[in-house]
Amino acid sequence: MEDKLQITFLGTGTSQGVPVIACQCAVCLSTNSKDKRLRSSIMIGVGDKNIVVDTGPDFRQQMLRENxxxxxxxxxxxGHKDHVAGMDDIRAFNYAAKADMPVYANEETEVALKREFYYVFSGDNYPGIPKVLLNRVDLTPFELFGKTIIPIGVMHYKMPVTAYRIDDxxxxTDANFISPAEKEKIKGTEVLVVNALRLTPHISHFTLAEALALIEEINPKKAYLTHVSHLLGKHDEVSKLLPPNVEVAYDGLTFTLS
Known part of the structure; x- marks a missing residue:
């Protein structure tokens, strides 16, 4: 029997998170837990294996919250900081499993990781540093834990970003352009998660309207909006504007995909 995917939204916020430091807007002052957003990341459970997509500055907090x-x-x-800054905290998993951590990244992200975490890759083998097995990702599918991982090339302004498809x-995340060829890899997806930063245009992220247009084009059974800023609005108010098959994701949201 094929393993189902267990999806957990570890964080659904933008680079500053929500609330934003020193902001007094209605979203940042909201008491609704769904308006509290850590930096964007998800965890995918495949059988007895866990895969995390991006280790942002809140990675430690997210791992503890989800136990x-x-x-x-x-x-x-x-390689932006809000997607890689927490990688140092994989040390705990190295210690628990007594194994190096397989890490998958495109060439640009490899450069960023080696710059930000120079001590991991220096060869000095200093005691206590994270132990990683770095794997280069291009746009070619690869196998992981019995699943085919399909990398999808999207653009974050002028920066190549890797989206991922596993099963359906x-x-x-962090995209404002997807070429027709790469969209072909997405079609047939049952569940689509896409960034929707805010209502007004942004140089490197989809707006709500742009995200909804992509969702309409792909036509998944279900779609979730992530990488949400305080400028999008309160969770409950934005939810009222959405088609029946679209939800604003929130931190801690979990579902199973067969």
Whole structure:
């Protein structure tokens, strides 16, 4: 029997998170837990294996909140700080499993990881540093824990970002352009997650209207909006504007995809 995917939204916020430091807007002052957003990341459970997509600055907090006891691999979308800053905290999983952590990243992200975490890759083998097995990702599918991982090339302004499809689940963060050829990889997806930063245009992220247009084009059974800023509005108010098959994701949201 094929393993189902267990999806957990570890964080659904933008680079500043929500609330934003020193902001007094209605969203940042909201008492609704769904308006509290850590930096964007998801965890995908495949059988008894856990895969995390991106280790942002809140990675440690997210692992503790979800009581994650083991982690078998990390997929990186790109090298911006809000998606890689927490990688140092994989040390705990190295220690628990007594194994190096497989990490998957495109060439640009590899450069960023080696710059930000120079001590991991220096060869000095200093005691206590994270132990990683770095795997280069291009746009060619690869196998992981019995699943075919399909990398999808999207653009974050001028920066190549890797989205990922596993079975009928596709996760796209930090994008504002997807070529027709790469969209073909997404079609047929049952569940689509896509970034929707705010209502007004942005140089490197989809707006709500742009995200909804992509969802309409792909026509998944279900879609979730992530990488949401305080400028999009309150969770409950934005939810009223959405088609029946679209939801604003929130931190801690979990579902199973067969």
């Amino acid at each position: 994650v006891q083991h982690l078998e691999a990390i997929l990186f979308t790109h 689940f596709t996760y796209i």
